Structures are given as structure tokens and as C-alpha cells.
Amino acid sequence: MIDNRPSRRIIAHTVLLIGVFIIAFPIYYTFVASTHSLQTILRPPLPLIPGGHFLENYTTALFGGIGRIGGVGVDRLLWNSTIVAVLIAVGKIFISILSAYAVVFFRFPLRMTFFWLIFITLMLPVEVRILPTYKVMVDFGLIDTYAGLTLPLMASATATLLFRQFFMTIPGELVEAARVDGAGPWRFFKDILLPLSKTNIAALFVIQFIYGWTQYLWPLLVTNRNDMGTIVIALRKMISFADADTEWHLVMVTCILAILPPILVVVLMQRWFVRGLVETEK
Structure with a gap:
């Protein structure tokens, strides 16, 4: 009441x-x-x-360039951060939804074993995986590239689990009806599962976009050139231990510009984001 x-x-x-x-x-x-x-x-x-x-x-x-980050303008940093955040969000959703689809709707040996192997990665701290991952990026020549910034962060056990739990609520009758109508695995995925999953995808996109936008440790390791840095890394580089050496007015401008894209994504996708989190029946 x-x-x-x-x-x-x-x-x-x-x-x-x-x-x-x-x-x-x-x-x-x-x-x-x-x-x-x-x-x-x-x-x-x-x-x-x-x-x-x-x-x-x-x-x-x-557009003028900031001295403490090699004369790079904030426009370049915003572009880098946007590319990284979008690629991470889209990559996580793409890999996770296909993984969950395979685990739920296909029957193959060690199916659940593979799922639990994916799930166990949630228990591995980032620090445990970061040095081997960095070595792989160096060996493949992916330092200072968008691929190096995004590929290691695309796999997501959490998103795979969320999509799996949703797919398990799909009635078996719907699957049988699609099979009777002649829908193959790809058509069933494209025409039925994707439309049903759009609110979940939107909610995960918002979460993963902000996750990619706020990354600090990994971009710090895999970028040496200032023009490949993200805006979060640039903010740290712009601040000196001595106040007189820090262009605080430009730091504050960068802070404001850094929070605008995540806010814009949340505002534009707020309705889908809330629906994706609270809806239990599709």
C-alpha cells in the first residue's frame, strides 16, 4: 500500500x-x-x-592539442574511446549470444563442460590473465592497435550466462513449430531468437559500453603512442604532481567531455535498458 x-x-x-x-x-x-x-x-x-x-x-x-599527451587533441581521444567501447560491447554480445545459443539449442559431446569452463573464467582475476594476454598481443604485433585494445576484452562469461538463462525460458513448442515450418538453425536464430532478445541485447550494450569506456589498466599496457590512447588514460597523463605544471582548465574540459558519451548512451537507451533488466517474460 x-x-x-x-x-x-x-x-x-x-x-x-x-x-x-x-x-x-x-x-x-x-x-x-x-x-x-x-x-x-x-x-x-x-x-x-x-x-x-x-x-x-x-x-x-x-582541436589544439594538449602538450602533456604529445599534442593530441581530445577529439582523437574521444574517437579512440568510442571505437574501443563500441567494439567491446558489440563483440561481447556477438560472442556471448552465439555461445549461449550453441549451449542451449544444440546437443554435442561435452556441451555443459564447455559452458562451465566459460563460467569458471569469472573466478579468475584480471591480474592473473593480464601478463599472458599481453605476451600474446606482443607476439601477434597488436600493440597500439584497436584489435589489441579490444580483442582480449570481448569474451564475457557473464553475458553468456545471461543469454543462456533467457534462452532456457523459450518454450520447446516454439522450437518445434519453427522446425516444422522448415526453419533451420540460422533462420531460427535470426528470425525468432534475435527479436526476442532485443531488450537483453540493449541492456547488455549499455553495460558493456560503459565497461569498455572506463577501461584503464589494459589500454595503459597495450598503447605506447599518445594518438592511440583512450580518454581515461589521457586524463591521468595530463595531471602532474605539481599544480603549476598541470593545465587544469583543459583537464576539466576533458573530464566533462569524457562523461558525455556514456551519459548519452544511457539516456538514449534508458527505456530498453530498464526493460531488459526487469522483464522476466517475453
Whole structure:
């Protein structure tokens, strides 16, 4: 039963507004800092209203090149991060959905053994696998390439498990009906399973896009050239131990630009994302 008493609603909305303020204020403060000059930032306290250097700072960061990362512009870093995040998300979904399809709808020797081998990889920390994986990337000459940045991160036991659990809810009668209608394995997958899985795919895409966007350790290892770095790596390189050596106005611009693509993906796919997480029956 929902409590509609005005006092309870006022308390609930007050708590909600406080939470929003706590989360949003640092982002607003970063945006304000990105519109001021370096001299203003280095002379605290920083004003709480935007300054007059918005276009100058953002144009310099995007197209002018930043000295501490080899003169590379943020536009290149955003492009690299977008390519990496999209390839990781699409690759994880593609591999996982095919793996789950094979495990659920095909009968072959050691079928469940292979599934549990995939599942066991969840228990292996990234640090355990990272050195052997790096050695493989070096041997194949994939350092400073998009393939090296994305291929080792595409396999996903979690996504395979989620697709398997969904496929197991598909009624056997639907499979038999498709077989009677002459649908082969590929047609059944393309015309029936994919449309039924679209909300799951959308939810996983959002999660995996953010996962790929926020990667730090692996891109740090497999990129030596500044123009192949991601925006997360560039942010760390831009910050020096001495405040005077750090272009804080450009750092703040980069921070704002770094959070925009994930926010845009979540906002645009919010409806599909929520449906993919809460729907239990298709």
C-alpha cells in the first residue's frame, strides 16, 4: 500500500533532492572550472558561476592539442574511446549470444563442460590473465592497435550466462513449430531468437559500453603512442604532481567531455535498458 501523506512525500522528495545535489554538484563544479582560465583555477576559491573562457578552452582541448599527451587533441581521444567501447560491447554480445545459443539449442559431446569452463573464467582475476594476454598481443604485433585494445576484452562469461538463462525460458513448442515450418538453425536464430532478445541485447550494450569506456589498466599496457590512447588514460597523463605544471582548465574540459558519451548512451537507451533488466517474460 502506497503512503500518500503529504509529510511523507515531502521527506521523500527532500532526501531525493539532497541525493541529486550530492551527485550533481561535483559535475557542475567541474563544468564551471572548465569555463575559467588556468589563473582563476589556481587562485581559490573558484567562482560558482561559469566563466567567459568556454569556447576558448573547449576549442583548445578538442582541436589544439594538449602538450602533456604529445599534442593530441581530445577529439582523437574521444574517437579512440568510442571505437574501443563500441567494439567491446558489440563483440561481447556477438560472442556471448552465439555461445549461449550453441549451449542451449544444440546437443554435442561435452556441451555443459564447455559452458562451465566459460563460467569458471569469472573466478579468475584480471591480474592473473593480464601478463599472458599481453605476451600474446606482443607476439601477434597488436600493440597500439584497436584489435589489441579490444580483442582480449570481448569474451564475457557473464553475458553468456545471461543469454543462456533467457534462452532456457523459450518454450520447446516454439522450437518445434519453427522446425516444422522448415526453419533451420540460422533462420531460427535470426528470425525468432534475435527479436526476442532485443531488450537483453540493449541492456547488455549499455553495460558493456560503459565497461569498455572506463577501461584503464589494459589500454595503459597495450598503447605506447599518445594518438592511440583512450580518454581515461589521457586524463591521468595530463595531471602532474605539481599544480603549476598541470593545465587544469583543459583537464576539466576533458573530464566533462569524457562523461558525455556514456551519459548519452544511457539516456538514449534508458527505456530498453530498464526493460531488459526487469522483464522476466517475453
